[in-house]
Amino acid sequence: MSGIRRINPRRPFRITREGIRRIVLGEEGDAGDITLSPVARAASKPLRLVGEATATLLVVAHSDRGALDAPAREAIAAAAILADPATAVLVLVLGDLAEELGPFGADRILVVPECGNGAFLPDLEVSVLSDVIDRFQPRHVLMPDSPTGTGDLGRRVAAALDAEIATHVVELKPDSVACYRQGGTLLARRGLPRFILLDPGAIDAALPFRGAGERLDYAAHAVAPGLYRDLGLKPVAGAALPLEEADFIVAAGNGVRDVPTLEAVADLFGAAIGASRVAVEDGRFPRDKQVGATGKTVQASVYMAIGISGAVQHLQGIRACRHVIAINSDASAPIARRADLTIVADAQAVMQALVSETARRNWPGDALDEARADG
Amino acid sequence: MDSWQLRIAVLVSIGRNPVSGAARPNRNDLLALELARKAGGEVTILHAGDPNEPALADYLAYSAAPLETIPLPGGQDIVPALAARLQGFHLILTGSRTEGGEASGMLPYALAKRLGLPIVAQALDLAVAEGQAEITQFLPKGQRRRVTVGLPAIIAVHPMAPLAPRYSHLRRVSGQSVALPAPALTESASTAWRTEPARKPVVLKAGEKKSGHARMAAAITSESKGGTLVTDGTPAEKAQAILAYLRSHRLIEF
Numbered sequence A: 001m002s003g004i005r006r007i008n009p010r011r012p013f014r015i016t017r018e019g020i021r022r023i024v025l026g027e028e029g030d031a032g033d034i035t036l037s038p039v040a041r042a043a044s045k046p047l048r049l050v051g052e053a054t055a056t057l058l059v060v061a062h063s064d065r066g067a068l069d070a071p072a073r074e075a076i077a078a079a080a081i082l083a084d085p086a087t088a089v090l091v092l093v094l095g096d097l098a099e100e101l102g103p104f105g106a107d108r109i110l111v112v113p114e115c116g117n118g119a120f121l122p123d124l125e126v127s128v129l130s131d132v133i134d135r136f137q138p139r140h141v142l143m144p145d146s147p148t149g150t151g152d153l154g155r156r157v158a159a160a161l162d163a164e165i166a167t168h169v170v171e172l173k174p175d176s177v178a179c180y181r182q183g184g185t186l187l188a189r190r191g192l193p194r195f196i197l198l199d200p201g202a203i204d205a206a207l208p209f210r211g212a213g214e215r216l217d218y219a220a221h222a223v224a225p226g227l228y229r230d231l232g233l234k235p236v237a238g239a240a241l242p243l244e245e246a247d248f249i250v251a252a253g254n255g256v257r258d259v260p261t262l263e264a265v266a267d268l269f270g271a272a273i274g275a276s277r278v279a280v281e282d283g284r285f286p287r288d289k290q291v292g293a294t295g296k297t298v299q300a301s302v303y304m305a306i307g308i309s310g311a312v313q314h315l316q317g318i319r320a321c322r323h324v325i326a327i328n329s330d331a332s333a334p335i336a337r338r339a340d341l342t343i344v345a346d347a348q349a350v351m352q353a354l355v356s357e358t359a360r361r362n363w364p365g366d367a368l369d370e371a372r373a374d375g
Numbered sequence B: 001m002d003s004w005q006l007r008i009a010v011l012v013s014i015g016r017n018p019v020s021g022a023a024r025p026n027r028n029d030l031l032a033l034e035l036a037r038k039a040g041g042e043v044t045i046l047h048a049g050d051p052n053e054p055a056l057a058d059y060l061a062y063s064a065a066p067l068e069t070i071p072l073p074g075g076q077d078i079v080p081a082l083a084a085r086l087q088g089f090h091l092i093l094t095g096s097r098t099e100g101g102e103a104s105g106m107l108p109y110a111l112a113k114r115l116g117l118p119i120v121a122q123a124l125d126l127a128v129a130e131g132q133a134e135i136t137q138f139l140p141k142g143q144r145r146r147v148t149v150g151l152p153a154i155i156a157v158h159p160m161a162p163l164a165p166r167y168s169h170l171r172r173v174s175g176q177s178v179a180l181p182a183p184a185l186t187e188s189a190s191t192a193w194r195t196e197p198a199r200k201p202v203v204l205k206a207g208e209k210k211s212g213h214a215r216m217a218a219a220i221t222s223e224s225k226g227g228t229l230v231t232d233g234t235p236a237e238k239a240q241a242i243l244a245y246l247r248s249h250r251l252i253e254f
């Protein structure tokens, strides 16, 4: 024995996206397992629920264009963490649903496509939620305390049922909830009430397990027209919005030199403009556009990061963003790990292509303009 | 219907200065008061609590409406007493959340239940016509929603309502303030709560029993969920890849 530990040069390895061969100690992997798609990894997590569920925790959330936002996923994770192995997490989705909720911790799912997408239907939603509570008898009902969404619905139903409720919950434990009082100088705590309305950020949505994600059939009873009438949404133009409120942000970093083209891209999507610290400090954008630890924290559904490396200080500001799209000439920039879609290319070329590729799209307004031009 | 007079009640609470803790009018309730003034009609300001609270007089300074106080000791459920006084009003306006006290935002909903009235929250603006209120509601992400509700109704005003209440010292000293007869004491408000000094809340995380190897693997891979990577193609094809992604998630409509 020479005393030197010898390592088998042919032991299993995997190739990362950057093309680097990586040996994972203790893993039985087959050599050359290249992609680790998020779906594949989610499925590899163990199921939380074992056997028949004897109790239910209910989560209620609105969907927007078929997807749930970060506070909704936190509420599902909260229920999955609180639930014991014999308790199912039932998620009532108000609005249509186009994504899997099992990886977020949902065991059973009810979908009510008539609601959601910003519709004001308090009578229908109160009726649906009361009916679901009646049928499934959940021990607790958890929902995001979103002012016009489930925050409104939860208060309505808790008042109607005369049930105990905790709102603006900033801390959740298996046996208690806490929220601020007296302008944040006191923390008030109590045992878990029937209704728990969670403030964003109270829960870490990362789970080591997954839910069964089984969709149940549900048909909402129609309700008679009541006293409320919805006259519809009117959006405020993206550029006029403060960054914190914007739903679509086009953000520029050090890799963007041509600000007018960037503005054209933002215009295309009706997006607000954001910037990295470097781009702000170079004077290309005003300070109030800076996103990140020392700038603004944003909640947009879409965050398009153009020529931004994705430093942790920057990523801190976009934690709540649902879809991140990166355009970067460097495939190994950290932003590529955060982004749902990374385009490896020169920013300038892609920005120009975005503008020219959409020049012929059918705006309702364009058709009018063309008709006018023809006539 | 000229003789019809819109009667509006504005519910006000006592706010507190976030720095000094001194009592003052609640800013959100002042916005409700201003919105009531704008809507026109006969306004009554209503408070349940200590009639001798000096900060109450400040509400008089922001409107010509009389102030009525229902004397109630702290810790009492104010809903029954308010509900009894609120019979006969067409509109009941309030802020969305108190600054002191419970700050749960439940009051308008509890009153709506008790009085059997509809409630619309997060109101930025309000107009009354033909027995209906038309409300512009605040929605996040730059959206506004217009809804109507049949009167009588309760409306909770959003803290960002674009209104500028104006202070007048003359009104403060000449305003009319009455203490109503004290109601019989009823059940105390919920006592399930215990308070403790504020501190940074602890985020709830899933407990995880992991081997060293699993933790290592997570450190390498978990945050690097990494989405689709598009490296090949012309700029036009790459632009189309972005548009296709946005379309498939219904984030754009072209």
Ligand SMILES: Cc1cc2nc3c(=O)[nH]c(=O)nc-3n(C[C@H](O)[C@H](O)[C@H](O)COP(=O)(O)OP(=O)(O)OC[C@H]3O[C@@H](n4cnc5c(N)ncnc54)[C@H](O)[C@@H]3O)c2cc1C
Residues within 6 Å of the ligand: A252, A253, A254, A255, A256, A275, A276, A277, A278, A279, A290, A291, A292, A293, A294, A295, A296, A306, A307, A308, A309, A310, A311, A312, A313, A314, A327, A328, A329, A330, A333, A345, A346, A347, A348
């Ligand atoms: C205490 C502290 C606080 C901070 N707070 C913030 C903050 O709030 N917000 C913030 O953003 N930063 C903050 N930073 C700075 C942060 O660490 C980074 O330095 C900064 O975010 C980098 O900006 P960037 O990505 O635009 O620039 P760079 O790091 O220079 O990255 C530019 C990126 O663009 C790519 N690129 C270059 N040319 C092209 C091209 N032609 N086409 C496509 N891609 C191209 C490059 O590959 C690179 O990935 C903070 C730092 C500290 C120390």
